[in-house]
Each structure stands twice: as C-alpha cells, then as structure tokens.
Amino acid sequence: MSDRIDRDVINALIAGHFADPFSVLGMHKTTAGLEVRALLPDATDVWVIEPKTGRKLAKLECLDSRGFFSGVIPRRKNFFRYQLAVVWHGQQNLIDDPYRFGPLIQEMDAWLLSEGTHLRPYETLGAHADTMDGVTGTRFSVWAPNAR
The missing domain is CATH 2.60.40.10 (Immunoglobulins)
Structure with missing residues (x-):
C-alpha cells in the first residue's frame, strides 16, 4: 500500500x-x-x-x-x-x-452559494438527469455547509 x-x-x-x-x-x-x-x-x-x-x-x-x-x-x-x-x-x-466523478458543485457555484448571491441555484442544486463520463443517471447536489 x-x-x-x-x-x-x-x-x-x-x-x-x-x-x-x-x-x-x-x-x-x-x-x-x-x-x-x-x-x-x-x-x-x-x-x-x-x-x-x-x-x-x-x-x-x-x-x-x-x-x-x-x-x-x-x-x-x-x-x-x-x-x-x-x-x-x-x-x-x-x-x-x-x-x-469528482465534486458536483463547481468552485464558482460554491462561492456564490456561500455568499448568498447565486442567481440560479436551482440549476446547480437538487436532482437533474445527467450523463457524466458515459454514465446516465441522476445528479443530486445539496448545499448544507452547516449540516451535522
């Protein structure tokens, strides 16, 4: 190892x-x-x-x-x-x-979400049909920086 x-x-x-x-x-x-x-x-x-x-x-x-x-x-x-x-x-x-597949929220989206200035968070967050690296499925992202 x-x-x-x-x-x-x-x-x-x-x-x-x-x-x-x-x-x-x-x-x-x-x-x-x-x-x-x-x-x-x-x-x-x-x-x-x-x-x-x-x-x-x-x-x-x-x-x-x-x-x-x-x-x-x-x-x-x-x-x-x-x-x-x-x-x-x-x-x-x-x-x-x-x-x-790596992180689903891009750096700029994370920046705007943390500032509270993202104008279209619905395009980044939630469930969206997607194909990533040849795999078809549902991409799901949530923004919960203080979640425990």
Whole structure:
C-alpha cells in the first residue's frame, strides 16, 4: 500500500464528519502509483474493474472492518474509467464508484452559494438527469455547509 490513510480520517469518514471525502475516496496518484479507496459498509470483497474488458485490475484490501477499502493498481499512471465489483452478502455487484466523478458543485457555484448571491441555484442544486463520463443517471447536489 502507498500513502496510508490516517485512522482518524477513516473514523471521520465512517461517522460522516469528514469535510472533503473526495480528497480521500476514489482514485488518487500516490507514491506507489494509482490508488483506489472506497467506503463500502458490509462489503466483503472489492475489485477494480476495467469496464471495456471486465478484467479485474486489482483487489482492494479491507483496512477497516466497517468497510474502508484501498488498493494500488499496478502499472497504471494515468487516471482512467473504472468500476468496482463489490461482494455484499455473498452476491457480487458491479457499481460505478461515485467518487470517480469528482465534486458536483463547481468552485464558482460554491462561492456564490456561500455568499448568498447565486442567481440560479436551482440549476446547480437538487436532482437533474445527467450523463457524466458515459454514465446516465441522476445528479443530486445539496448545499448544507452547516449540516451535522
């Protein structure tokens, strides 16, 4: 494993008290190469999958029994599309990692929302049909900077 994640960070993620989960979860360049991290409670096994071929690229190691997984993808240096094969209760499911897409609220929107001067927040917040990186679904964003 490469840049180990601090136990306090894992605890905060699991408790829902970590301010920037995108800085930890998803795919990241580390000293060991590309590393994928995921928070998947109740999962027993997780693999990174190449969507075009269905090939398993790396098995993620469970670093916390509450569902924090991490693993390095060998011989890869550039970010790429991936999916996760996750085993929950003996059944394998193929999912798109939501942290693969990055934050949904752009910096300028966040700035305007925090100022209270955004003129069209309905275009950014709420549920909107969308296609991101080839995945069709519903994009949902909420602005709740003081939520606990």
